[in-house]
Amino acid sequence: MTPINNYTQEELTKELQKAKEEYASYQRQNLNLNLTRGKPSPSQLDLSNDLLKEMDGYLLEDGTDARNYGILDGIPECKRLFAQLLGLKEEALIIGGNSSLNLMFDTLSSLCLFGTGGEKPWIYYFLNGTPVKFLCPVPGYDRHFTCCEELGIEMIPVPLLDDGPDMEQVKKLVKADPLIKGIWCVPLHSNPSGVCYSDEVVSMLASMETAAPDFRIFWDNAYGVHHVYEEVSLKNIFEECQVAGYPERVYYFFSTSKITFPGAGVALVASGPSNIAELKKHMSAQTIGHDKVNQLRHVKYFKTPENIRLHMGELAKQLRPKFDLVETWLDRELRGTGLADWTSPKGGYFVSVNTLPHCARRTVQLAKEAGVVLTKAGATYPYGKDEADSNIRIAPSYPNLDELETAMKIFTLCVKIAGMENILETKYNH
Template sequence: MNDTKKPNTSLQELKDQYEAARGKHLKLNMSRGKPSPGQLDLSNELLGPLDSFLTEDGTDARNYGILDGIPECRTLFADLLGLDRDRMIIGGNSSLSLMFDTVAALCLFGTGGNRPWQHYKYAGTPVKFLCPSPGYDRHFRICEELGIEMIPVPLSSEGPDMDLVTDLVRQDPLIKGMWCVPLHSNPEGVCYSDRVVEQLASMETAARDFRIFWDNAYGIHHIYEEVTLMNILDACEKHGHPERAYYFFSTSKITFPGAGVALIASGPDNIRELKGHMSAQIISYDKLNQLRHVKYFKTPDNIRAHMARLADELRPKFDLVLSKLEAELRGTGLASWSHPKGGYFISLNTLPGCAKRTVELAREAGVVLTDAGATYPYGRDENDSNIRIAPSYPSLGELDAAMDIFILCIKIAALETNKK
């Protein structure tokens, strides 16, 4: 923060305010980045009847077939994101499911003729993933579930600490993967610079089967400012590593989280491998839902216009959170926070040793936040300082009340810690 100022209110006065707030028996939830009912309502027309069940190539979408997704759906998202539709698979509603299945396939079968990753686990030397942190807890959960060791990597305003990343991947052949949320990252709001993308695409790696898991979840979720992201697949191909990255995207926070479409794109060999594994698992994903999305949006420009309306829904909530933090905490030295240009989250850092206590106090007063530490591998935030704020779901009135309690809890936790 800039100039520092001492909080004027005593710990006892703050606790009196806290007890009054707790006595209201509120139930306010800012734990996940859920779209609000107002955001979901913007896509209701998607649920209307289809005028035809036939795809552009004449396939009846109600029946079996087309494992990699209907051509017009692949074309729509390829044009939106600058991808190759022939190096893409359209899945179900969850990109997280595609991520899990991809990592699991590499554990079971390997890639490019290299050993399956589970071989190393059974030999007592499990493979490792680099995890830019603070990061997305569900990425870390995949690694834990599959027995992959995680190595935290600090984030800067441009992306991961690339000096550290390049040193690690060059030296250690057991580092097989890296998670990246490259645009409006969860929770920091970091946008990877062209320099970082180029380094990720070109760096020397000890593992021949090193893979980047490029979760571009917020690639078109601009709230305050549109940010352009270099295409990782093009960069990898340019630098002679066409199979290095898997690119993920979904409409979970664009249309309906439980009924959207997701995609994975990659190099031709990776897509061929994945389709081979998927053919043993599924005959086709929900082509009717793919067709609905195509008929509803029709063009990338219509998707962008829809995203502008979603930004209008989200912006007042981000404004409220940031203005409350500014008014109550700026200059106190008790907290610092991100100022994202888009995405779904605001990342806040308390004084060291205060995050868990802040979250605990908030929960007891009826405000549920993501667990402190969840944004780090194994839930271990060594400083016990990072808290993810998810403003999207509550109404403005609920968010206003929740932020008052949250800020009160930050102050109490800080003063309690200073007394010890």
């Protein structure tokens, strides 16, 4: 397809009619394809099936029985494995249950209820009509936004650039407003755009001046070892915060949800010593300990960080053809048309597509009516409000290649239809 701006009204009308005829042919097929969430495929899950057999013992290295109560913050073997994998200190870790999102919400809730570092609980500001605020790099992860919305935390979107959040804007905002208490960060292969934070951005986040003494970075390193094409390094945020004099600034989250089994993996939170002491105090009121048997199972199965990396390499082999296919169809159908642009991530689970302004919702609607379900337009922005109505997240991991190819044919067709409709309406009818 030639650049959209080169078409006359008559040519564009004919092209739209042709696209709608093709679209109708897909509607008649009664398809049911889903690209909404970054779920591992059954074949990816199969790579970890031996984990289910990995329980020929239940004693820890010090003789403790993993089947019984105790060890609130996780077994030492599991702490050691993930500390080595991620470049963290064992004493900085709490090993939780299966969900890092659970740990994020609990951590956020504890800050609202109890505060941190001797500062007022954040609910104090809410009850006084001045709720605390979080910076949200956009496009971003919808469940982060849900956590804030559920707890009454006001969200301020900031642009996510090619190397991380727009730090000039971030620094200006956090320096001026003591009610800005935190920022969400997915520093590697971010959801949905695949952005990886540069060393400079990590250093600035660690060292920037904030008006709020209890400002916290929620560092969701969900894709910290999830490289698909090439490994990308990430500067150690803890070391940077230590050097800058803010050892308690970061809460670091990670899980094996997209390494072994979502819903049956291991999650962790890491932070400075005071933060960890606070979290353990609050955690002790709700549990005596998480699933130590599962923690031990993961340790016995992987044994070393290198084995985890090798396992991730096998997962990457399964994901790579799917990302290649998405790129192929976007390139074939939309490159040079002026109707869309998109990211080409090096890892993670998503591709971010930007349509023409005011076309994302229409694209998603068209796709649904042709049997392809996409993430709701606007979901990658706080409150579901993408002012440009242009961003769409594609999650290619779950469908097989044939299903994904059909879905991408339909998706790119819907982008074209929505874009051409918009141009005909705005350029020629007004």
